[in-house]
Amino acid sequence: MxxxxxxxxxxxxxxxxxxxxxxxxxxxxxxxxxxxxxxxxxxxxxxxxxxxxxxxxxxxxxxxxxxxxxxxxxxxxxxxxxxxxxxxxxxxxxxxxxxxxxxxxxxxxxxxxxxxxxxxxxxxxxxxxxxxxxxxxxxxxxxxxxxxxxxxxxxxxxxxxxxxxxxxxxxxxxxxxxxxxxxxDLGFILGIILLFFTFKxxxxxxxxxxxxxxxxGTTVITLITILLLVGAVGxxxxxxxxxxxxxxxxxxxxxxxxxxxxxxxxxxxxxxxxxxILYNLAPITLNIIIGIGLATALMAAIIGLKQNDIKKVLAYSTVSQLGYMFLALGLGAYSTAVFHVTTHAFFKALLFLGAGSVIHAMGGEQDIMKMGGLKSKMPITYWTFLAATLAISGIPPFSGFFSKDLILNKAFEHNIILYILALGGALITCFYMFRLLYLVFFGEQRLTNAHPHESPQAMTIPLIVLAVLSVFGGFLNVPSLFGGNSNFGSFLQSATTSLSMEEMSHSTETILILVSLALLGLVIYFAYSTFVTRSSVPKADSEPMSFFGKVVYNKFYIDEIYDALFEKPLGFLSDFFFNKVENAVLDPAVDGIGTLTARFGTLVRKLQQGNMSFYLFAMVAGILLFIIFILII
Amino acid sequence: MKEISSAIQIIPLDYYIVLSGTLFSIGLMGVLFRRNIIAILMCIELMFNSVNLLLTAFSAYHSDPAGQVFVFFIMIVAAAEVAVGLSIVVMMKRNVESVDINLLNRLKW
Incomplete structure (x- = not known):
């Protein structure tokens, strides 16, 4: 002991x-x-x-x-x-x-x-x-x-x-x-300061x-949680x-x-x-988190549909999955969020490492439009990538199914619209992940001058280990529907206090799972027919796109909007202050003080000629003036 | 002490004021218009002593010994000042072979 x-x-x-x-x-x-x-x-x-x-x-x-x-x-x-x-x-x-x-x-x-x-x-x-x-x-x-x-x-x-x-x-x-x-971080540190002033x-x-x-619902707690949330959002x-x-x-x-x-x-x-515990006391903040999480999950998933860089697709899928975690947090299901963090860590690490393996094999090429047909060339990468794709799409019994299904269930308990939106996001996730999988590993090899090969063991072994974790990681937290007892959730119970919610009946849960599975199956079939069966898959970037497609391809112009909203005005302001204030007013003013002093100096230095009697005269005159001044006052 | 005070008071105060004012002005004019540094020093002494005289007179008339004590201090300080001043004069004489203050304008830089 x-x-x-x-x-x-x-x-x-x-x-x-x-x-x-x-x-x-x-x-x-x-x-x-x-x-x-x-x-x-x-x-x-x-x-x-x-x-x-x-x-x-x-x-x-x-x-x-x-x-x-x-x-x-x-x-x-x-x-x-x-x-x-x-x-x-x-x-x-x-x-x-x-x-x-x-x-x-x-x-x-x-x-x-x-x-x-x-x-x-x-x-x-x-x-x-x-x-x-x-x-x-x-x-x-x-x-x-x-x-x-x-x-x-x-x-x-x-x-x-x-x-x-x-x-x-x-x-x-x-x-x-x-x-x-x-x-x-600014929001986060302000939150900590406010927290300190509140609780000492x-x-x-x-x-x-x-x-x-x-x-x-105390205001100060709500404020603290919102400030901390700003940090978390960043x-x-x-x-x-x-x-x-x-x-x-x-x-x-x-x-x-x-x-x-x-x-x-x-x-x-x-x-x-x-x-x-703080967040449970701030229902307003929780609702904000739900909004942010859901919006992020959907938006990032939609952007992911049109990205052609293998890593960018995965990046947007991470943003989207993080949105799901936020959704779970906002619903007060903290342990569910942490569970999704865990399973996500497994399959997202696997996806990235698999993508790295592909990039390594393709000699640095990241454009999925130029890949294809890697299935036979890189079998280990393919199979592990497939496992991760199934996991992130939420196909049972892969790990992502358990965590994502739990989040969807919580959303359903909270509000059916929330559930539909979250499910929609999950379907989009499934679609773009299979699009990625099909474009990279299926069909013909489209880049002719590359000679893809399987990666060295130092790279494949972590892939295999992560694949095992991605496949079986979900069994850490088997819900009661499948005869489990939610080990993971109860394990975290001592450290986080989730908001209590009524348990949904097993029949509802089964229906929800079946519905989502059916939809997922449809999406996968649709992706397959779009990207594998039809051979005219890779479209050139220059080909004209529909308006919506263009907006999504350009990531909803978010970067451009931020550029116009913050960068341009700030740039304009600093330009203004530099040219109009600094160069036109401040600099001349400072220089002017210097010039003035120098001019005055040249003027008065003529008095300092070293003539002793003049000094004496000046001194006496000064004293006299002083006395006269005193007498007058 | 008593006798000295009464002796001073024999002469009216106005006379002292006029005398010391005249002495002070003579000293001042000497300082301003003489070029011989020794003469200037002497004129400064003259100004000192005119002030001393006035202080003594007022002290006697007001029966306040503080004025006379002050005179002693001034004498001591003046003695020190003369010592310094005369040594400057000696150095000046050695260096420029003259006691004309206008030659000192070379000290301006």
Whole structure:
């Protein structure tokens, strides 16, 4: 028993391993032997994973629900006291398992993928730092430690998206990600400040204990939750701050996988699930979350229909899936959202790594219109990609089915319109994922000068492991309809407080599943007939499109709208201030003061001629004037 | 002390004021119009002493010893000032072989 407690108290080692990895790889520079960076980088994350897994079982056997590990007193000013502490409970354990587990696979995959890159050391150092920041984020026992991790992932995403910084477009994408995240972070930090002023503490347990005394719908709580939500919207790429995520494809593919699956975008979901007690007190905010989530899910899915870049399609599908997670959060089903985070981590990592494998094989080509017929050339990639596609489309018994079905059920319980819209989004998801699958792997090979080949083992093994997880991950949380007992949901019950809802009857649930399955089947058939049976599939970009098609192809012109709404006016303002205010008024004014002083100086220096009697005369005259002045007054 | 005060009071106060005013003006004019630095120093002394005289007179008339104490201080400060001033004069004489203050305009830069 003592051993178990010591083991739990040493849980701070989990983020320390990646940090060490970062330091070792980062500071050994070019002296590191070839491939060593990848091996060190992967093994540190693997160590963290093993530790977390052991921790999971130790906590389970010792019956401990949560543990707080205080490392040191971080900020102590007067009555304010913020410890640097980690909170290990079921929610953070789940996230830690996902981050380190999927992270390990992505790191191993990177060994193969980044083999030829000259800056492979930097790459692994930054990946380790990324994982470290994310672990800090989910393990922090108060909002401030969470915030360090929050900013850490922001920084690392900037570094990694702009990893190939010699391409100006990639730099631009990295800057965009960073700046849009800053907008969200501003809301987040304001939220923390308001939280601190309200509760006089930022430690989770103390905040939540105090929050219980607030009635539902208190203005200050609503304000705090909305501000925190702004941060989550930025980090988790929701409307209106989602534009950075598709552009984040500029980074190497493993980075995309890491950002989309294990780290970064799940931070917002985690934060809201963590603050579930506060959000339960703010029904207005929950409704906002529902709106944002649903709108994002639909819009991103529609955009995904028309994208031709393999990674862009996946990026929009991530945005869309994150929308579903937000929907679940807004419905008060926090554990469902975290469950979808978990299954999504499996199949989205798999999709990205599979896409990376395809890009690797095609020699850097990312346009799906130029691919095709890769099924026989890359069997492992094909089968794993198929598994992930089935999972994301929500086909039973793949993992995505269980999590997405749960969200749809919650939506149905809440409001039937919500359900129909969410189901529509799911159908669109299914369509564009199968479109991607068919265009890439079926039909004829359309790029003649490429010689696709299966990827090396370092890349295929993570694919296979993730495929297994994508297929069977859903069984973590089998609903009672299928004779399960929702293990995952009840596991998280101690860490998040979901809003209670009436259980729907099994017959309704069955009907819903059958309806969605029938529709999914239709969509898959439709996709098959469009993209496989008809051979005239690939359309050139230049071919005229319908108005709607054009709008979707151009991503609803969101970037252009932001450009016109914010960038142009700001640019105009700065132009105005530079040319009209700075150059025309301020500069001459400052220069004028200088010139005036110099002129006056040339004038008065003529008095200083060194003539002693003149000085004396001036002095006496001055004194006389002074006396006269005094006498008159 | 008493006798000195009464001796001073034999002469009316106006006389003292006129005398010291005249002495002060003579000193001032000397400072302004002489070019010999030694003469200027002497004129400054003259101005000092006119003020001292006035202070003493007022002190006696007001039966307030503070004025006479003040005179002593002025004398001491003046002595120090003369010491410094005369040494400047000596240095000037050594360097420019003259005591004409207009030659000092070379000090302006």
């Amino acid at each position: 003592v051993g178990a407690i010591t083991f739990i108290n040493l849980a701070w080692l989990v983020p320390v391993f990646p940090l060490l990895g970062f330091l070792i790889i980062g500071f050994s520079g070019k002296g590191l032997m070839h491939n060593m960076a990848g091996i060190i980088g992967s093994s540190t994350i693997l160590l963290s994973f093993l530790y977390t897994a052991t921790l999971f079982f130790v906590m389970k056997s010792s019956g401990q629900d949560s543990a707080t590990i205080t490392l040191f007193n971080w900020i102590a000013i007067g009555s304010m006291n913020i410890p640097f502490a980690f909170l290990i409970d079921h929610l953070s354990l789940t996230m830690m398992l996902v981050i380190t587990g999927v992270g390990t696979l992505i790191h191993i995959y990177s060994i193969g993928y980044m083999h030829h890159d000259e800056r492979v050391n930097t790459f692994f150092a930054q990946m380790n730092l990324f994982t470290f920041s994310m672990l800090l984020l989910v393990m922090g026992a108060n909002y401030l430690v969470l915030f360090i991790g929050w900013e850490g992932v922001g920084l690392c995403s900037y570094l990694l998206i702009g990893f190939w910084f010699k391409n100006p477009a990639y730099n631009y994408a990295a800057r965009k990600a960073f700046i849009i995240n800053r907008i969200g 503490t930022v430690t989770f347990s103390e905040v939540f204990a105090q929050a219980a005394s607030f009635p539902t 980090k988790s790429a929701q409307i209106p701050l989602f534009t950075w995520l598709p552009d984040a494809m500029a980074g190497p593919t493993p980075v995309s996988a890491l950002i989309h699956a294990a780290t970064m975008v799940t931070a917002g979901i985690y934060m809201i699930a963590r603050s579930s």
